[in-house]
Amino acid sequence: MGLDHDEQxxxxxxxxxxxxxxxxxTILTYFAAQIDLDWIFPGANTLLALVIAFTKMTCVMLFFMxxxxxxxxxxxxxxxxxxxLGIMFxxxxxxxxxxxxxxxxx
Amino acid sequence: MASHEDTxxxxxxxxxxxxxxxxxxxxxxxxxxxxxxFLVQEIMFFGGLFSAYLVFRWKFPMAFAAGSNHxxxxxGGLNTLVLIVSxxxxxxxxxxxxxxxxxxxxxMILLTMVFGATFLAVKVIEYTDKYNHGLVPVTGWNKxxxxxxxxxxxxxxxxxxxxxxxxxxxxxxxxxxCSLAKMAEEEGILTESEKVGYYNPSTGQIDADKFRDKVxxxxxxxxxxxxxxxxxxxxxxxxxxxxxxAAWRGDFSFQYYAPVEMSGLYWHFVDIVWIxxxxxxxxxxxxxxx
Numbered sequence: 071m072g073l074d075h076d077e078q079x080x081x082x083x084x085x086x087x088x089x090x091x092x093x094x095x096t097i098l099t100y101f102a103a104q105i106d107l108d109w110i111f112p113g114a115n116t117l118l119a120l121v122i123a124f125t126k127m128t129c130v131m132l133f134f135m136x137x138x139x140x141x142x143x144x145x146x147x148x149x150x151x152x153x154x155l156g157i158m159f160x161x162x163x164x165x166x167x168x169x170x171x172x173x174x175x176x
Numbered sequence: 177m178a179s180h181e182d183t184x185x186x187x188x189x190x191x192x193x194x195x196x197x198x199x200x201x202x203x204x205x206x207x208x209x210x211x212x213x214f215l216v217q218e219i220m221f222f223g224g225l226f227s228a229y230l231v232f233r234w235k236f237p238m239a240f241a242a243g244s245n246h247x248x249x250x251x252g253g254l255n256t257l258v259l260i261v262s263x264x265x266x267x268x269x270x271x272x273x274x275x276x277x278x279x280x281x282x283x284m285i286l287l288t289m290v291f292g293a294t295f296l297a298v299k300v301i302e303y304t305d306k307y308n309h310g311l312v313p314v315t316g317w318n319k320x321x322x323x324x325x326x327x328x329x330x331x332x333x334x335x336x337x338x339x340x341x342x343x344x345x346x347x348x349x350x351x352x353x354c355s356l357a358k359m360a361e362e363e364g365i366l367t368e369s370e371k372v373g374y375y376n377p378s379t380g381q382i383d384a385d386k387f388r389d390k391v392x393x394x395x396x397x398x399x400x401x402x403x404x405x406x407x408x409x410x411x412x413x414x415x416x417x418x419x420x421x422a423a424w425r426g427d428f429s430f431q432y433y434a435p436v437e438m439s440g441l442y443w444h445f446v447d448i449v450w451i452x453x454x455x456x457x458x459x460x461x462x463x464x465x466x
Contacts, residue, residue, distance in 0.1 A: 089264040096256045100249065103459035115463050119455035126451045134267045135444045143209050151216040155223045162227045166234065170369060
């Protein structure tokens, strides 16, 4: 990005490496979902699945979408989008989490 | 055309440079920021659906797990791999555009399109399967069986459901197995809101119809989320067709490949959405199946 058009940030072996990470992540998430991890804590399966998904997403964004070599403004957009998403999730859930107060609990 | 140098001489500018930009660097940066602003809005667009998912899954985890177990994780996983391969070929399209290699660009765009189409074909197989098994959450949109053949009332409770004959004269959403909710009840992990959601208030037992309606919410979300994602794939294939034509014509070079790069960003974004949809829709109740 920027002035260095003819400069390659990442070459074919690099792309293949990212691809391999993504494939391994997919296989891992498939098999990890079959194992019951509820003995650690309820919902451990979901947490693991999300950790793998976030790792895969980070690989795609940094290397396939070239965010790693992009101007600060692109970094900011990418990070800010998740910040806003976090606000939406947090405020939605704080509503739903507290709705049962007074119904099921005194 | 940048004309603030009053030399009157020929002023060289790169072939892909639009007149409102100073140089290629500024042009590329503006184009990427514009594309990223669009993608941020897309994230919020899908984010609304993800928060609906979050709310209902938190409220009815067992109904969601039961619904998820009726999706085929093999097809979902295969589609994840198909999309990852298409993301690789898309990234290589940009790479070869930067290298001025027209033929490789055309080949990579074609491969991306083939994998994109494969994804949609698998989606058609899955949707057909849901249609044939009465899992489309809209009455009348499922496969109808001839009228007159009445379904006899099940005698066993829904957690001992074993019957697998498909009788559906009105094409209704059908989900008769509530064994997962029973299992959670026995293990004492059924939440209070689930008890309100699943129980028949007069008998205090899990009610087949009430449980079915919570599974129906899962299938609403499944169809809307994957349907919206599939729509994005179709738009992506449209972009690819245009890109294929332009690349074949030789429009792109190491100096000008912004359309390839921007279409690539879109394609990768659609891939990322699926990376989350796959575990959240297909795999969430798998560990209960043993």
